[in-house]
Amino acid sequence: MINTDTSPLKHSGISNYLDITQKIETPVYVYDSEIIINQYQNLKKIIAALGKSIQVRYAIKANSNQAILKLLHGQGCGVEVVSGGELLKALKAGISSNKIIFSGIGKTHKEITLAIQKEIEQLSVESLEELHAVKKIAATLQKPISIGLRLNPNIEAKTHKKITTGTDKNKFGIPLDQLMEAVSITHSSPYLNFLGISVHIGSQIQDINAYRQVFKQLKSLVSSLAFEGYLVKRLDLGGGFYVPYTLSGSPQFDLDAYAKSFQEELGDLNCEFVIEPGRYLVAESGLLLTKVLYIKKTPARTFVIVDAGMNDMMRTALYDIEHPVVLCSDKENDTEQMIVDVVGPVCESSDFFASQISLPKNLKAGDILAITHTGAYGTSLSSTYNSRPLIPEVMIDKGLSYLIRESITPEHLLSFETCKRLV
Ligand SMILES: Cc1ncc(COP(=O)(O)O)c(C=O)c1O
Known part of the structure; x- marks a missing residue:
C-alpha cells in the first residue's frame, strides 16, 4: 500500500511531489492551491448561510508568499498585516488598501505613517499610548485613518500558552477598563475615524465557548458604547480557528458551532463583521519535503536524520x-516498521520533527519524507540559523507545479555582511 494518507499528498498525487524533488533540491515547501481555495470556500459558505456582512481578512503572518496572497485576493479575500513589511507585501500582491487591516502592539512611527499614507481599511490600535501616537501622526500628516480598537477581553482561549493572546497577562489589546477612554480619544481628533472594536484571543482554538464569551462581551460593550453616544460600525472578531494536525483530518474546527454562537450572541447587531483567519486557510495545504540523509542507530534510539531543520520549520521546537x-515514496510501505526519531541537522536538541514514530524498516538515505500541515507558520517562521538557506517554495496549481520562491542562499546572505564605518 502506498502511503497517501495526508490530504495534500492524496489530493495532488504522490508522483507530483516526487517529481518536484527531482527538479529542486530538498528541503522544499510545497502548497496545494486547491486546498487553500476549499478552506476559503468553507468559510464563505458558512458566512452566506448567516446572511450577515462578514469580511474575511487573511492573517498573512501565517504565510505571506505572494502567490498565496494573490490566490486568496483572487477569491475576494482581504488581509490582516502586522508589520510594514507585511503591508508592502500585501500591496505588492495587488491587494487594495481598503482591504488591509494592520494590527500589532509595537507599530513604529514609520509603520503608522505608511498605514496612514496608504489609506488602509483599518488600523487596529492596541494601547492608549499607541493611540496618542497615531493621533499625533495623523494630525501632522493631516490625513484620516480608520481605527479599530483592539480589546483585551481577559478571556482564556484554552490553547497553548505561547499562542494565547486574550488574557490580562498578555501584551495584546486594550484592557476593558481603558476602552471607554480610548473611544473618547478616537473621537477627539478630526483625523481619527472610529470604526469599532477588534479582538483576537489566540490561535488553535477548539473551545467554541471561548468565542461565545468574547461575543457576549462585545455585545455588551456595543450597548455600553451606544449608551455613551458612540456608534460601533464594525466588530472584528479575529482568527484562531483550530486546525487538526492529524493524518485523519480530525477533529475539525466546528465551524457550525462557531456560526451558531455568533448568530445567538451577535446576530441581532446591525454592524459589519470581520474575521481574520490565518492558519485555517493555509495550514493543511502545505508539506515540507525533506530527504533522509542518514539513519543513525544507537543503543537507545534510531535517528532518521533529514535535511530540513528547526530553522526551516520552527513549530515543533x-x-x-x-x-x-x-514517507513520500512510491514504494510499498506495508513492510515491517521501525520506531524512530526524525531529527534535523541543526546543533540543538530541540531540532526534531517527530519522536518515536513508526516508519518503514526499509527506509534508506535518499528517501523523501513529507512533514505535513506545514502551510501555516512554516516558512513565515523560518530563519537562517546555523547559516542555513531559506528554503524554496513551490505551489501546485491545477496539476502544474510552480516555483514561487527561490532559495535564499548563504551566499546571498553573506553579500549583506559588511564593515562600514558609522561614526
Ligand atoms: C490579530 C490577529 N489576527 C489573526 C491572527 C491569525 O490567527 P490564526 O492563524 O490562528 O487564525 C493572529 C495570529 O497571531 C493575530 O495576531
Missing part, C-alpha cells in the same frame, strides 16, 4: 507540537 511525518 517552539510549541512542542509534532506534525505528522510520512
Whole structure:
C-alpha cells in the first residue's frame, strides 16, 4: 500500500511531489492551491448561510508568499498585516488598501505613517499610548485613518500558552477598563475615524465557548458604547480557528458551532463583521519535503536524520507540537516498521520533527519524507540559523507545479555582511 494518507499528498498525487524533488533540491515547501481555495470556500459558505456582512481578512503572518496572497485576493479575500513589511507585501500582491487591516502592539512611527499614507481599511490600535501616537501622526500628516480598537477581553482561549493572546497577562489589546477612554480619544481628533472594536484571543482554538464569551462581551460593550453616544460600525472578531494536525483530518474546527454562537450572541447587531483567519486557510495545504540523509542507530534510539531543520520549520521546537511525518515514496510501505526519531541537522536538541514514530524498516538515505500541515507558520517562521538557506517554495496549481520562491542562499546572505564605518 502506498502511503497517501495526508490530504495534500492524496489530493495532488504522490508522483507530483516526487517529481518536484527531482527538479529542486530538498528541503522544499510545497502548497496545494486547491486546498487553500476549499478552506476559503468553507468559510464563505458558512458566512452566506448567516446572511450577515462578514469580511474575511487573511492573517498573512501565517504565510505571506505572494502567490498565496494573490490566490486568496483572487477569491475576494482581504488581509490582516502586522508589520510594514507585511503591508508592502500585501500591496505588492495587488491587494487594495481598503482591504488591509494592520494590527500589532509595537507599530513604529514609520509603520503608522505608511498605514496612514496608504489609506488602509483599518488600523487596529492596541494601547492608549499607541493611540496618542497615531493621533499625533495623523494630525501632522493631516490625513484620516480608520481605527479599530483592539480589546483585551481577559478571556482564556484554552490553547497553548505561547499562542494565547486574550488574557490580562498578555501584551495584546486594550484592557476593558481603558476602552471607554480610548473611544473618547478616537473621537477627539478630526483625523481619527472610529470604526469599532477588534479582538483576537489566540490561535488553535477548539473551545467554541471561548468565542461565545468574547461575543457576549462585545455585545455588551456595543450597548455600553451606544449608551455613551458612540456608534460601533464594525466588530472584528479575529482568527484562531483550530486546525487538526492529524493524518485523519480530525477533529475539525466546528465551524457550525462557531456560526451558531455568533448568530445567538451577535446576530441581532446591525454592524459589519470581520474575521481574520490565518492558519485555517493555509495550514493543511502545505508539506515540507525533506530527504533522509542518514539513519543513525544507537543503543537507545534510531535517528532518521533529514535535511530540513528547526530553522526551516520552527513549530515543533517552539510549541512542542509534532506534525505528522510520512514517507513520500512510491514504494510499498506495508513492510515491517521501525520506531524512530526524525531529527534535523541543526546543533540543538530541540531540532526534531517527530519522536518515536513508526516508519518503514526499509527506509534508506535518499528517501523523501513529507512533514505535513506545514502551510501555516512554516516558512513565515523560518530563519537562517546555523547559516542555513531559506528554503524554496513551490505551489501546485491545477496539476502544474510552480516555483514561487527561490532559495535564499548563504551566499546571498553573506553579500549583506559588511564593515562600514558609522561614526
Ligand atoms: C490579530 C490577529 N489576527 C489573526 C491572527 C491569525 O490567527 P490564526 O492563524 O490562528 O487564525 C493572529 C495570529 O497571531 C493575530 O495576531
